Amino acid sequence: MYTLVVCEKPDAARRIAQALGDPKESKPAGISVFDVANSDCHYKVCSALGHLYGLADSTKNRSVYPVLDLEWAPVDKNPRAARAIKVISELSKNASAFVHACDYDQEGEVIGHNILQYACGGKYEKALRAKFSTLTDEEIRESFASLERPSGGLAEAGRSRHMLDFIYGVNLSRALAQSLKMASNGYCNLSIGRVQGPTLAFAVDRELEIRLHVPDPYWTIAAQFEKNNQTFSAQYEKPKVGTLAEAKSIVSACIGRDGTVSDVVDSKAVLGPPTPFNIGDLQREAYRLFKLGPGYTLAIAEKLYLQALISYPRTSSQKLPPSIGYGKIISSLSRIGGYGQLTSMLLSKGRLVPNEGRMTDPAHPAIYPTGVAPQQKLSSLEFKVYDLVVKRFLATFGDPAISRHTDVSIDVNSHTFKAQGRSPVYEGWMVFYKPHVRLEQHELPELRKGDLVKNLGIDMEEKFTQPPYRYNQASLLAKMEQEQIGTKATRADIIATLFKRNYIASSVRGGIEVTDLGFAVIDSMRTFVPAIISTSLTRSMEEQLEKVEQGSAESVLVIEQAVDKLIESLSAFIEKEVDIGARIGNAASSSANGAQAATMIGSCPVCKKGQLRMIKSYKTKKRFVGCSNYSGGCKATAPLPQKGAIRVLGKACPECGWPIVGVVFARRSKHWKICVNMQCPSKKK
DNA sequence: GCAAGGTC
Structure with missing residues (x-):
C-alpha cells in the first residue's frame, strides 16, 4: 500500500519526490511516476499537466445561448492530459492515502480537487494537503510533516471562478457573433471576456485620449556657457514657458549677458541592484531591449527551461532562496563561455546576498540560470534571452552603483538657468548587466559659487505638448499587472487573442492601435454590458469568491446572481441585436x-x-x-x-x-x- | 469558430 501524491506539473513532481527520498522513476504511458519508499512511508508521486478537467458546454451547439448548464469534463485536444488521467486513475485504485500537492493557490487547489474527485473516485475530502510556498527541499519536507485536510472553500471558490468566466465569456461572445449573423448573415470570430474586455478598453481609452489631444504650444530656453575653455549647456529654470511673449522677454533680458554661478549642489546618488526576474519582469525587459513580444519571450524561456538552462519561468516570484545554491550556480556559470570574468568578481566578493523583490509565488522562486552549459547551439534570440537571465541573476548580487550629481544654478540678469553634471563614481552591479545599462556621464567644467561664466548664446524653441504614447505589448501587459487582471501565465495570451480577433493591430512603431472592430465591440459592451469591460467585474468577483472561500457565501447563489445580471444585460442586447450586428459588420469589413x-x-x-x-x-x-x-x-x-x-x-x-x-x-x-x-x-x- | 486558467 502507498500514498498517492498528486502534483500540478512534472517538474514539481520530480522535485517533491527528490525532497521526500530517493525516487525511482517509471513512465507508464509516457507519464513520469516517482516511487519513494522510506522506513515509515511509501509514496507514489504523480503529476498532472495543469488542468486535466475543464468546463464543457452540455449543449455542444455554439449558436445556442445563453448556455448556463455546465459540466466538468476531461480536457479534450490534449492526448498527454488524457494519458495522465488514465495513469493517475489507475494508481488511485491501490492507494491507501492521498496527498494533494499541487501549487498552493486557488487554481492549484482546483487542479488537485478535480483529479482527486474525478480520476481518483471522490478522494478530495479524504486527501491531505501539502502546503508550500516554494519547491525547496526544506519547504517540501515541512509541508509533508504538517499535512492538513484540504480547504473545500478554496476549491469551491476556484471552481466558481471557472463557472463565472465561462458564463460571461462564452455567452457574450456568442451574443456578439449572433448579432452579426442577424444583421447580415455574416460570420466573424468574435470574443469578449472578463480579462479581454478591460484590456481592450485600456487600449480604446488611450486611443481616445490621443484623438482628443489638443497640442498646446510651449517654449523651451537653453543657454550655452563657457568656463575655462569648456562649453556646457543649461536649461531655463522653468522647463516649459507658457507664452511666446514671456519666452521672448526672457531671451532678450539674457542675451549677450554673462552669468554668475549662484549655487552648486553636489550629491551622491545611489542606485540599488535590480531584483531577480519574474516572468512579467523578463517579458518587459526583453521587449525594452530586443523588442520581443511577451508571448514570444515566454516561449523562448520555456524552451530554455526544457533544456535545463534556466529555472521554471512561469513564476511571479522575485525571490531567490539560498537553497538554490548561489555559489554553486555562479561557479558553474564561470565555466560557460564569456561569464568567467564576471563570476570571479562575484565569487571574490565574499557573502552573496541577492536583492530580492517583494513578489512571491506559491511554487517557484524567481527565474535564475541553473549553471548547466548549453548542449546545443542556441539561436541568436534564445541566446539573447538566456544571456539576459544570466546577467540579471549576477547583477542582483552586485553592490549599489554610485554616481555623483552636480546641480549648478546660473544667474543671468536675475534669470536662473540650471545645468546638471553626472559622473560615475562606482559601477557596482551595472558591471554585470552590461550592455543593458550604464551610468550617465555628463561632465561640467569645475564651477564654484560666484564664478563668472561666459554666455555664448541663448536659444528658444517652440514645442507642443504631445499626446500620450500608445501602449505597446510590454506596456499593455504592465497595465494588466498593475490593474491585477489576468495572471502571469495568461496575460501574453490575452493580448495575442485581441490581435487574432483584429480588435487591435500593430502600428509601424510597435504601438498598439485599436481597429474599428475593436471600437465597435467596446461600444456595444459599454452600452449593454458595461461590467465586462471594467476591471470592477474582477474586483467584485474576487470579493464574492473570497466569501465563498471563507464559507460565508454559497457558490451556487453567487453564480445565480451573476446569471441574473447577465440575462438582464443580454435581453437588452438582443433587442438591439440587429443594430449592433450592423455596426460590428461594418467595422469588421473596414478593419479587414x-x-x-x-x-x-x-x-x-x-x-x-x-x-x-x-x-x-x-x-x-x-x-x-x-x-x-x-x-x-x-x-x-x-x-x-x-x-x-x-x-x-x-x-x-x-x-x-x-x-x-x-x-x-x-x-x-x-x-x-x-x-x-x-x-x-x-x-x- | 466562444472565456480564463493551468502546463508541455
Whole structure:
C-alpha cells in the first residue's frame, strides 16, 4: 500500500519526490511516476499537466445561448492530459492515502480537487494537503510533516471562478457573433471576456485620449556657457514657458549677458541592484531591449527551461532562496563561455546576498540560470534571452552603483538657468548587466559659487505638448499587472487573442492601435454590458469568491446572481441585436480591408476616381496596394515587396500610369524605384 | 469558430 501524491506539473513532481527520498522513476504511458519508499512511508508521486478537467458546454451547439448548464469534463485536444488521467486513475485504485500537492493557490487547489474527485473516485475530502510556498527541499519536507485536510472553500471558490468566466465569456461572445449573423448573415470570430474586455478598453481609452489631444504650444530656453575653455549647456529654470511673449522677454533680458554661478549642489546618488526576474519582469525587459513580444519571450524561456538552462519561468516570484545554491550556480556559470570574468568578481566578493523583490509565488522562486552549459547551439534570440537571465541573476548580487550629481544654478540678469553634471563614481552591479545599462556621464567644467561664466548664446524653441504614447505589448501587459487582471501565465495570451480577433493591430512603431472592430465591440459592451469591460467585474468577483472561500457565501447563489445580471444585460442586447450586428459588420469589413493603416500612394489609374493606398492585410499581415474606391467597385490591387520601407514618391509610371514607389532598405545597401503595377509593359522589357 | 486558467 502507498500514498498517492498528486502534483500540478512534472517538474514539481520530480522535485517533491527528490525532497521526500530517493525516487525511482517509471513512465507508464509516457507519464513520469516517482516511487519513494522510506522506513515509515511509501509514496507514489504523480503529476498532472495543469488542468486535466475543464468546463464543457452540455449543449455542444455554439449558436445556442445563453448556455448556463455546465459540466466538468476531461480536457479534450490534449492526448498527454488524457494519458495522465488514465495513469493517475489507475494508481488511485491501490492507494491507501492521498496527498494533494499541487501549487498552493486557488487554481492549484482546483487542479488537485478535480483529479482527486474525478480520476481518483471522490478522494478530495479524504486527501491531505501539502502546503508550500516554494519547491525547496526544506519547504517540501515541512509541508509533508504538517499535512492538513484540504480547504473545500478554496476549491469551491476556484471552481466558481471557472463557472463565472465561462458564463460571461462564452455567452457574450456568442451574443456578439449572433448579432452579426442577424444583421447580415455574416460570420466573424468574435470574443469578449472578463480579462479581454478591460484590456481592450485600456487600449480604446488611450486611443481616445490621443484623438482628443489638443497640442498646446510651449517654449523651451537653453543657454550655452563657457568656463575655462569648456562649453556646457543649461536649461531655463522653468522647463516649459507658457507664452511666446514671456519666452521672448526672457531671451532678450539674457542675451549677450554673462552669468554668475549662484549655487552648486553636489550629491551622491545611489542606485540599488535590480531584483531577480519574474516572468512579467523578463517579458518587459526583453521587449525594452530586443523588442520581443511577451508571448514570444515566454516561449523562448520555456524552451530554455526544457533544456535545463534556466529555472521554471512561469513564476511571479522575485525571490531567490539560498537553497538554490548561489555559489554553486555562479561557479558553474564561470565555466560557460564569456561569464568567467564576471563570476570571479562575484565569487571574490565574499557573502552573496541577492536583492530580492517583494513578489512571491506559491511554487517557484524567481527565474535564475541553473549553471548547466548549453548542449546545443542556441539561436541568436534564445541566446539573447538566456544571456539576459544570466546577467540579471549576477547583477542582483552586485553592490549599489554610485554616481555623483552636480546641480549648478546660473544667474543671468536675475534669470536662473540650471545645468546638471553626472559622473560615475562606482559601477557596482551595472558591471554585470552590461550592455543593458550604464551610468550617465555628463561632465561640467569645475564651477564654484560666484564664478563668472561666459554666455555664448541663448536659444528658444517652440514645442507642443504631445499626446500620450500608445501602449505597446510590454506596456499593455504592465497595465494588466498593475490593474491585477489576468495572471502571469495568461496575460501574453490575452493580448495575442485581441490581435487574432483584429480588435487591435500593430502600428509601424510597435504601438498598439485599436481597429474599428475593436471600437465597435467596446461600444456595444459599454452600452449593454458595461461590467465586462471594467476591471470592477474582477474586483467584485474576487470579493464574492473570497466569501465563498471563507464559507460565508454559497457558490451556487453567487453564480445565480451573476446569471441574473447577465440575462438582464443580454435581453437588452438582443433587442438591439440587429443594430449592433450592423455596426460590428461594418467595422469588421473596414478593419479587414485595412482602412486604418492606409497610406495614400497615388491616384488610381483603373477607376480614375479613387486613391491607391498601401494597406496591411489583417488576414495575412502582408502589405499590398488597393483602391480607396474598393467599396464602390474598383478592384485595382497590386502587390508590394514585404521588406524595406516604402517611400511615396508622388510620381506616376510613364508607361502605365500606376504610381512609382521607392523601396529603401535599412542598411542603405539597396534602393529601388518600382512601378507597382505587375502588368506594366516596362516590366516585360 | 466562444472565456480564463493551468502546463508541455
